[in-house]
Amino acid sequence: MAPKEVLDLKICIIGAGMGGLATALALAKQGFRNINVYESASNLGFVGAGIQLAPNMARILDRLGVWADIEKEAVDLKDTSIRQGATNAELGHVDLLYIRSTYDYPHMVGHRASLAGSIHDGCKREKDVKFFMSTSAGEVKSWGPRPSFEAIPREGEPYSVECDVLLAADGVKSVVRDQLLRLKNIDAKIIDTGQAAYRIMLKREDMQNDPELLELIDKESVTRWIGEKRHIIAYPVSSKNIYNLSTVQPDRNFAAAPSSTYTTQGSKPQMMEVFGDFCPMVKRMLDLVPDGEVCEWKLRVHEPLPFWVYEQTALVGDACHPTLPHLAQGAAQAIEDGAVLAIALAKLPEVTPEAINKALRVYEKVRMERAYTLVNLAAASGRAMHLGEGAAKEERDRQFAALKEGKGPVPDKWADADVQKMIYGQDVMKITEQDFDKIYASL
Numbered sequence: 455m456a457p458k459e460v461l462d463l464k465i466c467i468i469g470a471g472m473g474g475l476a477t478a479l480a481l482a483k484q485g486f487r488n489i490n491v492y493e494s495a496s497n498l499g500f501v502g503a504g505i506q507l508a509p510n511m512a513r514i515l516d517r518l519g520v521w522a523d524i525e526k527e528a529v530d531l532k533d534t535s536i537r538q539g540a541t542n543a544e545l546g547h548v549d550l551l552y553i554r555s556t557y558d559y560p561h562m563v564g565h566r567a568s569l570a571g572s573i574h575d576g577c578k579r580e581k582d583v584k585f586f587m588s589t590s591a592g593e594v595k596s597w598g599p600r601p602s603f604e605a606i607p608r609e610g611e612p613y614s615v616e617c618d619v620l621l622a623a624d625g626v627k628s629v630v631r632d633q634l635l636r637l638k639n640i641d642a643k644i645i646d647t648g649q650a651a652y653r654i655m656l657k658r659e660d661m662q663n664d665p666e667l668l669e670l671i672d673k674e675s676v677t678r679w680i681g682e683k684r685h686i687i688a689y690p691v692s693s694k695n696i697y698n699l700s701t702v703q704p705d706r707n708f709a710a711a712p713s714s715t716y717t718t719q720g721s722k723p724q725m726m727e728v729f730g731d732f733c734p735m736v737k738r739m740l741d742l743v744p745d746g747e748v749c750e751w752k753l754r755v756h757e758p759l760p761f762w763v764y765e766q767t768a769l770v771g772d773a774c775h776p777t778l779p780h781l782a783q784g785a786a787q788a789i790e791d792g793a794v795l796a797i798a799l800a801k802l803p804e805v806t807p808e809a810i811n812k813a814l815r816v817y818e819k820v821r822m823e824r825a826y827t828l829v830n831l832a833a834a835s836g837r838a839m840h841l842g843e844g845a846a847k848e849e850r851d852r853q854f855a856a857l858k859e860g861k862g863p864v865p866d867k868w869a870d871a872d873v874q875k876m877i878y879g880q881d882v883m884k885i886t887e888q889d890f891d892k893i894y895a896s897l
Contacts, residue, residue: 459805460799460800460802460805461484461485461486461487461800462487462488463486463488463618463619463799463805463810464488464490464616464617464618464619465481465486465488465489465490465617465618465619465621465799466490466491466492466601466603466615466617466619466620466621467489467490467491467492467621467623467770468492468591468603468620468621468622468623468624468630469491469492469493469622469623469624469625469628469770469771469773470491470493470495470498470574470585470623471570471623471625471771471772471788472569472570472573472771472785472788472789473623473770473771473772473773473788473789473791473792474491474493474621474623474624474770474771474792475491475570475573475574475577475792476514476515476518476573476788476789476791476792476793477621477623477770477791477792477795477796478491478577478580478583478792479518479520479573479576479577479580479583479792480514480518480792480793480795480796480797481583481792481795481796481799482577482580482582482583483517483518483519483580483796484796484797484799484800485800486582486796486799486800487582488582489580489582489583489584490584490586490615490617491577491583491584491585491586492586492589492590492591492605492615493585493586493587493588493589494588494589494590494591495587495588496587496588496608497587498570498571498574498587503565503566503653503654503655503698503700504563504564504565504566504655504689504691504696504698504700505563505564505565505566505569505782505785506561506562506563506676506689506782506868507524507528507561507562507563507564507569508561508782508783508786508877508878509553509557509558509559509560509561509878510557510786510790510877510878510880510881510882511785511786511789511790512524512525512559512560512562513557513558513559513881513883514789514790514793514882514883515572515573515789516559517793517883518573518576518793519576520572520573520575520576523568523572523575524564524568524569524572525562527564527565527568527691527692527693528562528563528564528568528691529562529563529564529674529689529690529691529693529694530554530560530562530674531550531560531561531562531563531674531675531676531689532549532550532551532673532674532675533547533548533549533550533551533674533675533676534547534548534550534675534676534677534678534866534869535547535675535676535677535678536548536678536680536854536865536866536869537677537678537679537680538679538680538681539679539680539681539684539685539686539729539731539732539733539736540681540731540732540733541733542679542733542735542736545680545851545854545855546853546854546855546864546865546866546869548864548866548869550869553874553878556878556879557874557878557879561878563676563689563690563691563698564691564692565691565692565696565698566785568692569785586605586607588607588608588609589605589606589607589608590605590606590629591603591604591605591606591622591624591629591630592604592605592606592612592629593633594620594630594633594634594767595614596616597620597634597637597764597765597766597767598764598765598766598767598807598810598811599765599766599807600616600617600618600766601616601617601618601619601620601765601766601767602614602615602616602617603615603620603630618766618805618810619766619767619768619799619810619814620766620767620768621767621768621769621770621795622767622768622769622770622773623769623770623771623773623788623791623792624773625771625772625773625776626644626754626755626756626772626773626776628769628772628773628774630767630769630773631759631769631773631774634764634767634769635759637764638764640759640760642756642757642758642759642760644754644755644756645754645755645756645757646705646752646754647705647753647754647755647778648704648705649702649703649704649705649753649778649836650702650703650704650705650706650750650751650752650753651700651701651702651703651750651751651753651779652699652700652701652703652720652725652748652749652750652751653698653699653700653701653749653751654698654699654700654701654740654743654748655696655697655698655699656671656696656697656699656739656742656743657695657696657697658671658694658695658696658697660742661697661739661742664738666735666738667697667735667738667739670688670690670697670739671690671694671697672690672694673690674690675689676688676689677689678839678866679732679733679736680839680840681729681731681732681840682840682841682842682843683703683704683840683842684701684702684703684704684728684729684840685701685702685839685840686699686700686701686729686732686736687699687700687701688700688739697739699739699740700779701725701728701729702753702779702780702836702839702840703728703729704728705752705753706724706728717749717750717751717752718749718750718752719746719748719749719750720748720749720750721748722743722745722746722748725740725743725748726740726741753778753779754776755776755777755778755829755833756776758775758826758829759774761818762774762817762818762821762822763811763814763815763817763818765807765811766807766810766811766814767814768795768814768817768818770788770791770792770795771787771788771791771792772784772788774825775787775822775825775826775829776829777828777829777832777833778829778832778833778836779832780832780833780835780836780839780867780868781828781831781832781835781867781868781873781877782868783828783832783868783877787824787825787828790821790824790825790882791817791821791825793882793883793886794817794820794821794882794883794886795814795817797883797886797887797890798813798814798816798817798820798886798890799813799814801813801886801887801890801891801894803894812894812897813894815897816886816890816893816894816897817886819893819897820882820885820886820889820893821882824880824882827876828877831867831873832867834867835865835866835867835868838850838865838866838867839865839866850865853865
């Protein structure tokens with residue numbers, strides 16, 4: 455256990471998304487007594503679509519005491535099928551049953567609201583986590599030794615907040631990151647991927663009169679239909695009462711929009727047109743989406759940052775490593791950040807600004823290379839899924855065919871055993887515990 459004065463540090467977290475909530479809960483579990491979370495939304499009425507719950511995420515959430523609630527209504531995946539969008543012919547099939555025995559946790563899928571809600575419930579059970587809702591962060595007035603920022607409540611006057619440690623988990627549009635990069639004169643611009651995504655949730659009752667669709671929602675399986683520059687990934691969530699579909703396609707609606715715009719009301723006819731050459735079963739599924747309920751997300755990332763830590767301030771989650779969804783690791787990597795930060799700060803040998811900065815840099819050292827490796831791998835996997843006719847597609851499909859003989863790599867990287875070993879087999883909490891002293895001493 456850390457010295458008493460370490461646990462009395464005032465820690466402020468900006469943002470109550472996955473990264474912010476996991477960080478707050480992990481700090482509370484380490485015994486910190488003064489954890490303050492500032493969130494611009496008026497409440498955490500979680501919405502959103504399905505989310506993949508990988509073993510590296512489950513391991514951390516189990517240690518934080520919230521995995522059991524999430525697991526109850528999640529679906530335990532048994533396999534994944536990669537199919538040609540136009541014909542529904544199976545290109546590749548990967549058995550996922552071995553994951554639980556190999557990594558002690560299964561690869562499950564669930565509802566984003568269940569994941570975030572359970573972590574939030576865990577935070578609410580901790581008396582030392584305080585939430586300041588309807589309060590956004592404005593100007594960072596000091597990065598250290600006592601960081602301070604302007605808190606802007608929706609009602610009332612702005613006020614200044616001072617703390618010992620400032621953690622910015624304020625997402626891909628992070629106001630703290632932008633200020634920090636301007637301060638250091640670094641241009642890590644937002645990268646427009648040229649891609650957008652539809653997120654769709656179909657209810658069981660919508661599908662029950664179609665035997666083919668009912669078979670999909672009843673299977674504990676992830677299905678991916680791929681075509682040139684487009685794909686759809688789908689799986690059941692919420693105890694198989696909802697079928698979640700996420701698509702990726704060329705961006706046609708955001709190109710002229712301001713850079714701050716990330717979502718828009720989508721057009722059902724346009725969605726049907728985008729996937730118009732996909733097989734009849736896929737088109738029947740898309741046609742079940744009610745008019746007016748098509749929502750489209752713009753997919754953006756930003757260039758890798760040269761640092762995540764400045765003085766006694768650190769960036770967390772999408773504020774420093776947003777990723778494309780093709781590895782299903784966005785939330786998992788933000789949760790890894792929170793777990794590592796809590797351990798690094800709890801192992802502080804003394805309470806000085808210099809020591810805090812070094813502990814935050816231990817977090818950066820443990821996390822940065824891993825996070826950016828997975829960002830790059832996700833982008834590469836997406837490119838492989840979206841190939842048009844040509845030699846590269848022929849080679850990809852040859853690799854898929856070899857899978858049926860149990861040979862070779864999986865072009866859909868999240869289903870590849872070697873990639874899974876790299877992601878699921880690395881216990882970042884254990885690494886931080888074991889290597890903290892050595893890394894701290896080297897800084």
